[in-house]
Amino acid sequence: MKVFLKLIWFFKLRKKEYLIGLSMLGLVAILNLIPPKVIGYVIDEIGNGELTTQSLAKWVGIIIVVAILIYIMRYYWRRMIFGSSTYLAKLLREKLFHHFTKMSPSFYQQRRVGDLMAHATNDISAVQQTAGGGVLTLFDSVTTGGFVILAMAITIDWRLTLIALIPMPLMAISTSYYGKLLHSRFREAQAAFSDLNDKTQESISGIKVIKTFGQQDEDTADFTRLSNDVVDKNMKVAKIDSLFDPTISLVIGFSFMLSLGFGAKFIYEGSMSIGDLVAFNTYLGLLVWPMLAFGMLFNIMERGSASYDRIEQLLEVPVEIDDKENALDSKPNGDIGFKIDDFKFPGDQASALHSVHFTLKRGETLGIVGKTGSGKTTILKLLLREFEGYNGEIRFGNHTIDDYKKQRLREAIGYVPQDHFLFSTTVFENIAFNNPQENREEVEQIAKIAHIHDDILRFTNGYETIVGERGVSLSGGQKQRISIARALMMKPELLILDDSLSAVDAKTEEAILKSLKEAREDSTTIITSHRLSAIEHAHLIIVMDDGTIVEQGTHEELMALQGKYFEMYQLQQLERLVEKGGEEIE
Numbered sequence: 001m002k003v004f005l006k007l008i009w010f011f012k013l014r015k016k017e018y019l020i021g022l023s024m025l026g027l028v029a030i031l032n033l034i035p036p037k038v039i040g041y042v043i044d045e046i047g048n049g050e051l052t053t054q055s056l057a058k059w060v061g062i063i064i065v066v067a068i069l070i071y072i073m074r075y076y077w078r079r080m081i082f083g084s085s086t087y088l089a090k091l092l093r094e095k096l097f098h099h100f101t102k103m104s105p106s107f108y109q110q111r112r113v114g115d116l117m118a119h120a121t122n123d124i125s126a127v128q129q130t131a132g133g134g135v136l137t138l139f140d141s142v143t144t145g146g147f148v149i150l151a152m153a154i155t156i157d158w159r160l161t162l163i164a165l166i167p168m169p170l171m172a173i174s175t176s177y178y179g180k181l182l183h184s185r186f187r188e189a190q191a192a193f194s195d196l197n198d199k200t201q202e203s204i205s206g207i208k209v210i211k212t213f214g215q216q217d218e219d220t221a222d223f224t225r226l227s228n229d230v231v232d233k234n235m236k237v238a239k240i241d242s243l244f245d246p247t248i249s250l251v252i253g254f255s256f257m258l259s260l261g262f263g264a265k266f267i268y269e270g271s272m273s274i275g276d277l278v279a280f281n282t283y284l285g286l287l288v289w290p291m292l293a294f295g296m297l298f299n300i301m302e303r304g305s306a307s308y309d310r311i312e313q314l315l316e317v318p319v320e321i322d323d324k325e326n327a328l329d330s331k332p333n334g335d336i337g338f339k340i341d342d343f344k345f346p347g348d349q350a351s352a353l354h355s356v357h358f359t360l361k362r363g364e365t366l367g368i369v370g371k372t373g374s375g376k377t378t379i380l381k382l383l384l385r386e387f388e389g390y391n392g393e394i395r396f397g398n399h400t401i402d403d404y405k406k407q408r409l410r411e412a413i414g415y416v417p418q419d420h421f422l423f424s425t426t427v428f429e430n431i432a433f434n435n436p437q438e439n440r441e442e443v444e445q446i447a448k449i450a451h452i453h454d455d456i457l458r459f460t461n462g463y464e465t466i467v468g469e470r471g472v473s474l475s476g477g478q479k480q481r482i483s484i485a486r487a488l489m490m491k492p493e494l495l496i497l498d499d500s501l502s503a504v505d506a507k508t509e510e511a512i513l514k515s516l517k518e519a520r521e522d523s524t525t526i527i528t529s530h531r532l533s534a535i536e537h538a539h540l541i542i543v544m545d546d547g548t549i550v551e552q553g554t555h556e557e558l559m560a561l562q563g564k565y566f567e568m569y570q571l572q573q574l575e576r577l578v579e580k581g582g583e584e585i586e
């Protein structure tokens, strides 16, 4: 029953629908009592030789009218109750989705996509069933069951009613026992389904790696194992589920036996008519559904309750990085002051960043270099407010970044991540992602700055070519340049290129940087790169090592220092020379 209390907010929200639905359901329960009684009267009139054409027509007429009324009301209660439960599913789905969109990367780092998908599908449908089928079974088992029993006791014979009800407690005991068993087995089945979901998602995303390493057979075997596990666990649920119907039939059968035996006795004694016994047994038949509903009710409630708990737990996970009260509702702009004394990723002991201090004037370009894992992307993650909890402060304009609404901060930053993601839609929509209404000239203009326009024109359908998972495959460099164009579309105050030119050749890189410089004269740019040519012209270059700045200055200053930057530069020059030499030899 607890689950109905948990859903009380929803029943209040759809009060009108549920009231109409349940009233209709109650009327149907009452109308259902009429036909058995009519059958009893007809049989008694036949027995007494009183049945005339007129009286038969009257009884048949009553049954037809009742049937039509039941038909109409059934339609309406189904619409009201099941319609509302669909609405609940929609509400929960939207709530979950909205919550997911607000969560920070660490939330996704700790959870599996398959699990989240299972919540959004299976769990929501179990809760939907509670608000639909659950309400129906609860109401039917109580009301229809109650009315039938009352009709049997009041209009026919209360002694026979009591006798026929003797086996019923057996039903209550067994269904509650099965319900408990079902609960734990259902949980296991859901967990197995989550595992399978996760596996499927991972295998499909990683299909290229799986194939390259020739691991298809192993992967399929793994999938089969998990799939079998889902079947096994669901079979265990089904075994308990299958016990409900036979148990109820057995108990009802026992009731029929008792009512027939004792009914016959009462007829012989003259305290009951044959018509009454027929009507009584028809009523007993009408009790089958409420009793079945009673058994199903446990099942539905157990599932709904477990699922609702899981959804609630997920919704209760706090949004780690949220807006302050009275956060500034304006886009930040101005100088960037980055002063981080210490930062550790959540749960980590070691510092990911320490003593990272630099200032970047508006309109300047910052180059961040350093070997892999030295903390370059971490600096950007803090700037984007993906993580907090550091000692120090990050200023953007006249305020620290957490003074602004997160949405406004993000709107000011055009971030091109290392791992590009293209949506399964047209090139145009991928670029104009932030503003799909954008006109074609504007998009083309931006594509030219990102040096991808000519490539796009060579695609079969130009800007209308579908890319992404279901579309044409693009080269790494093309994807990078589309991602850059997407970020540029925002006309960001701060553009961040996180190793975003790694897949284009040196000449294209130089051309892109040149057009960026021209197009974004007054805006700030941060570039992280392994290739020093990408940051050579930056106003400030910082060299990262092991989470801290080991050198900073302009290219000339750093070269004069003859330190780490100098070494890296020399090495890369040498590599270029070797590459060129190779070309010449060919």
Ligand SMILES: Nc1ncnc2c1ncn2[C@@H]1O[C@H](COP(=O)(O)OP(=O)(O)OP(=O)(O)O)[C@@H](O)[C@H]1O
Pocket (backbone or CB within 6 Å): 109, 345, 346, 348, 352, 370, 371, 372, 373, 374, 375, 376, 377, 378, 379, 418
């Ligand atoms: N979400 C995270 N949780 C815990 N540790 C992380 C997380 N992200 C990065 N790290 C760790 O922080 C360190 C710095 O990583 P970062 O991604 O900033 O390096 P990077 O200099 O950008 O490297 P690359 O050039 O390979 O991109 C690494 O040791 C990495 O393992």
